[in-house]
Amino acid sequence: MNDNGQKKLLIVITNGFAATNVIHSGLIQHMARLYELHILSDLLGENEIRAINRHFGINVKLFCEQIPAETAILKPLRLIGKAVFFRHFHIVTQTIRESQQAFWLRYSTVAFANVLECLGITRSVLVFLRKVIIARSKRMDIATKIVQQQFDGIISTSPLDIRENIIINSLGAKTPSLAMVISWDNLTTKGMINADHDYVLLWNKYMANEYRTFHQPLCNVPSKIHVTGIPRFDLYFQLDPDQVTERCFREKFGLGSARIILFATSAAKHFPEQADIVEHLVAYAKMRGNVKILVRCHPGDEPENYRLYEQENSVIIPTPQVLTGGTMVPGLRSLLDLSEMLKYADICINVASTMRLDAAACNTPIISIAYDGNKIKPYSHSVRRFYDYTHQMELNKLAIDRFVYSKQALFEALDDTLFNAKQNRINRTEMIQRFTHYTEALSVPTILNTIEEWLR
Template sequence: MTKRVFISADHGLAIVYFLQSDVLPTLLDAGLEVVLLTDDGLREQISQRFGRPGLTVEGLRFPQARQYFERNDHTLQYWLHFLRWMGGSQRINTNAMDGHLRQMDYESSAKAKRLMPLIRGLTWGLRRSRWMRQGLVRAQMRFTPDLYGDLLDQYQPSLVVASTPGWRLDRYLLRQAGQRGVRTAAAIIGWDNPSSYRLPGARVDYATCWSEIQKRELVLGSDWAPERVHVGGIPTYDGYFRKEWVIPREEYFRMHGLDPQRKLISYACSFVTFSPNFRNMETLARLVSADALAQPSQLLIRLHPNHFMPGSLYEQEAQRVRQMIQSMPHVHLVEPVALGGELGYYSGEDMPEKASMMAHSDVFTTVYSTMVVETAIHDRPIVSVCLDTPGGWNTPGKFSLALTEIAEWPTHQRFREAQAGRVAFDEGQLRAALDAYLRDPQLDGAERRKFVQDEVTYTDGSAGKRTGAALAKLALEA
């Protein structure tokens, strides 16, 4: 009987990781059938675009999963989720989680605030006690609804793979699969995921991650057994290494109305949940428009997916940016393309756009975003711009965290310590960093290349095949 693998693609980046890399072809070439579970509303669209023999697309049943979360001991499920998020071992850097804990303390309701001393006490214990962490993972298993029983019966998978170890609604699929004795695995898709989330939302058997750094975070921070964590690189970036997505410079400049005679400085918005990006963009736009840099330049701004959340502060910021650039001929805007449905703006729909923006930038700027890794792959100079906005969001009830306070977050710390780019905390430092790179694009080149090697492991475009082969082995041996 042909063996089958379930893949949970509950996020736009998961579509790129599994379907726009060598992971899926490697699984199929191993003689496995693949059942992709994704947003119900996109099943037909994904089938048409990625369909091939051996691939079936089914729905992830987001509405039913969300309804179960909201209607079945919602308060208890909510706090279990929060404790998993905050309660990873202190054996690794907890600064990112500490920032989220401060946000929760500030933004929670009056009733929740009364619970926060208890939550902080439990978090303190979880970070110090493996026994408590294991107990928390076991306790959450009582919330295992029968959402996928018919699919598990119909397809009888040998392996269920999710794009997180149950950190999102995929926890219900992983729990039900584990309850039935089906082998489970998690693919770590995000650079900061192992340091920002921590304890699994289900008892997951195996994980595959980018690097030995991430493996250490999983083992020390989340109690994974080392022999159950595979280092396979990051399949999503194989296309970068193979230069599959880069649009020729002349064509790309023409697409955005860019001046081929001016240097290109790009800015990818990041970290908007905690702090505005507007001052960063405004300062860059002013320096470019005033020709205040070492060479005549232009600015291309890429909005963040959160900028498209209806009615949010982030949406308001995006509108301010659109208004600002109307009178600035050397400032241009890129808006990420949505895959649709609940998969959001983190999608592979504009990988050529992203790749080309990085490849053709004379200097790439952001706020410690994952794109510092992606841009280092393209060997372009990088500046992390951390100009604080006085008062942050200046909105009652909305937590703000100064950009100057986030340097010690795990991935941010690694970028700085690798000296793969510069960090600017004020306009003078920003101008100096931009001028240095405009004068010498090879500055810090050796450090960028080592940073890439350390963070993604495989730089030859083989991560998809390596990861697919590891997952195929788990399925075939089950």
């Protein structure tokens, strides 16, 4: 605790999406008014911290210590644990991923997991591997400075990252820890959480059930689970469309009175042929007229793939903003910019991404691309497989979006959505409440209350 009576917290940020969850959502602004905050990060330096402080009018400090790297001993232990974890819990996501692997690797993994299953020792092996990883982490001498600072608590914003696990483990029971799981897919795609936390914050009840089923049984000490909603979604629920803001938005991008198609791309490694979808959208715009296409690039996408379409009058590719020139963290207005795009677009097109939820939270019609551009690929390499991942399956049942399996189907879906007023009567925001937990700006206040409870 500092001289002003405020408790001191250390926030570990090693992931750009985690930064958005904690910083861009405004959560950090509210926390900084209640606590003395220090950030330990390999993404943020002094320049970025200064920019954050200026933007929010706060005084967060950078904690200068190097983020530990995963060691040569920990990595194979983690990968073995991850493979056994997926097999033991029969997680569909990994089964689909394995269809892309070389036969010998897939066969070896399955054979090893089956042997453990037949011997009835799978869970024991997982618990053992996890204990070894935690024990090895504790030997790494990285906690000395943290202990010296006498923090009242440490927050892991990406708790499935082994580097953050190492930090938590090296502290042992000296400093209370809280984990914020940053995305709805993490618990079924990343393997084990190789650290024990006092509190774990999750988006919704689906994730809470996944944590209780897959992760809690492996913990040395059970964590307290809190469902808090999605902090960055608070901005979506705060911002109501209005004519003045929409006019400014349209003027900024030169949209005029056109109907707006927002194509929120996916990571390039997931869908290398995404430029084909832009090609198809351009063809549609030429056919229908008075249609504009906003191409918002995923942080893991490559904007240069779309440059050849910039000469088209119908295509606008906003330049991705970063916090400063040398960081991968988005600019501090990026979440507000995305919110405006979603609110004022007539339709959002995505490729099996969380953007399905973002668009629905803004009550914007959604088309989900389920074909591979101008190529025909087998299921094991097709974008179709992403919709069958474990975390997507319950959302699929809500039918908040329209799946398209060809260019022609895309055109038909665009016609139905852009020129059919019935589509606008569907309240998608209410439909996804089971995933967002809230449909009002209540996630940040809930997290603040949970942190207060954790620190008592």
